[in-house]
Each structure stands twice: as C-alpha cells, then as structure tokens.
Amino acid sequence: MKLIVNGQALEIDASTLAELLAALDYEGDWLATAVNSDLVHKTKRAEFQLSDGDRIEILSPMAGG
C-alpha cells in the first residue's frame, strides 16, 4: 500500500494504523496519530483501516514556547 507517513512516501504492507506503527517500529504511549488530518485515538488504531494514499502523521512531545 502506498502511504505518506510524516511527509514521506512509503510502500508498505499494513492494513491498519496499528500494523503500520508496528512495521515502522513506532512504540510508546507518548505518540499521537492522525490520518488525513483527523486525530485517531490510540484506542482506535488497531481497528482503523488504512487506504491507499492516506496521509499519516505520527507526533511526539517536543520542546515548545
């Protein structure tokens, strides 16, 4: 499946958001996810079906002013 993850185009075998995170070695309860500009709660990642061309954002805490 072709996906855009944090701005980068990827070809990857993952049908759900949880599978995508595992395939890319993302792990931790400090991560937040959005698909096509909408939040996907951590409790919904396992059931969230991805589609070709989806844009995924994976964010984590960072310094800010």
Next chain:
Amino acid sequence: MFELLGTTLPSRLFLGTAQYPSPAILADAVQASGTSVVTVSLRREMAGGRDGEKFWSLIRSLGTRILPNTAGCHSVKEAVTTAKMAREVFGTSWIKLEVIGNHDTLQPDVFGLVEAARILCDDGFAVFPYTTDDLVVAERLLEAGCQTLMPWCAPIGSALGPVNLTALRSMRKHFPDVPMIVDAGLGRPSHAATVMELGFDAVLLNTAVARAADPVGMARAFGKAVDAGREAFLSGMLEPRDVAVPSTPTIGRAVFS
C-alpha cells in the same frame, strides 16, 4: 499564589521549553525561575526514534503543569487537530492556541484563531489564545468560550518588550476580570515587571531565557521581576507628576542667612 481556571499556581511566570543549550540547563532554568507552568509542543517523531520519550520524561520530572501549544499551525484545521493530539498525549485540556497568519512576523491569524477557539471550547478545551492587543478580537474570543487571553506585547522572539503600552493598558481596563497572560516579545526582566505593574495576571516567555548567556540566571531574574511587578501593582504606585515635590520635610529646616 495565582488562581487560574480553578487551579492554584505558585508562580505567575509561564516558561517555554525550547532553544535551551541542553536538557540539564532547561531543568535548572525551570527550577530557578520558580515557574509552575511550562509550555510544550508536538512534532513529527522519526521511525523507531525515542526523542519524544526522552523529552516527555524530562518534562514530567519537572513537576510543573503543562501547557501544550499549537505552534506552527497556519490553519484552523491544523490547530484543532494538533490540539486534540496534544490532549491525548499530555493528558490536559489546557491548550495554548496559535494560528499563525504571517510567516515573517508570526502574527496570529485572528480570524482563524476565533474560529478554532470556538471549536475547541465547544469540545471541552480550556483555550489560552495567543492573540494581539486588539479589543474586538478579545471580545470575540471571550464570546467563543475562552476564559483567558494571551495578548502579545511584541512579535515572538523579538525581545522588543511592550511596544504598545497604551493598547495593553486598554486591554486590562476593558477586561478587568479576565485572566490575561502577556505572551511573546519579552526580552528583559524589566519588560516583565512593566506589564505586571499594569495589572496583567502573568507572563509567558521562552527565548529571552533560553538564549541568554546564562539561562539559569536569567530565569531567576525573570522570576523576581514578575514577583516585583505584581507586588508593585498591588501596592498602589505613585502616579507621575509634572512638578518636583520634596521628599524631605521642609518644616523645621535650619535657616543660615
């Protein structure tokens, strides 16, 4: 003590966490400032990376309240989604709402700000809107459900200090009961003291401390300035006069001629 949205805060200084020379200096600066609220952000995590975990662990060790921001967002949609992601990660409904309207000045897009504030307030957020010193915009933000305001005193990171004291005075006068935190553009402790003397409830700053030659010393200085400004405001300052008035009593002075 500062009562804000049902929370008692020991300090009226809010401190940003960006641009410090090292995580250790950030931690020392937070402690030296006496701040009880630090601002944080969300950014893209690299695949397999643990940067976010390290930073999050450091922030939690500080023992302060956390005010996440939506820095870098240029649209209502970006800001709203970022706020929702921040609520999930940081476990707080407080959000410093930034909707930036200009790349050069980092001036807020006040129209988008009001729209985003309404969406987030309706969704249960406690919105701290980064705004200008415009009274009408402030009214719209309050109508949208905001219970606090964060007017700028100068562009972000400029260190100019309060460039329009008249506008800030006017804001304080028009909204005497709204908690207002002056955010952005402070460069020196005297700037912080000046806005606190006007009766603002708190200040938020980052660059002036983080980029100082000695961030820990500067953090301590800002903490003292905020306290001094607040105490001065509460103590009733003398208004300026156009004539000299002797401070030493004139009655009983010696006459030698």
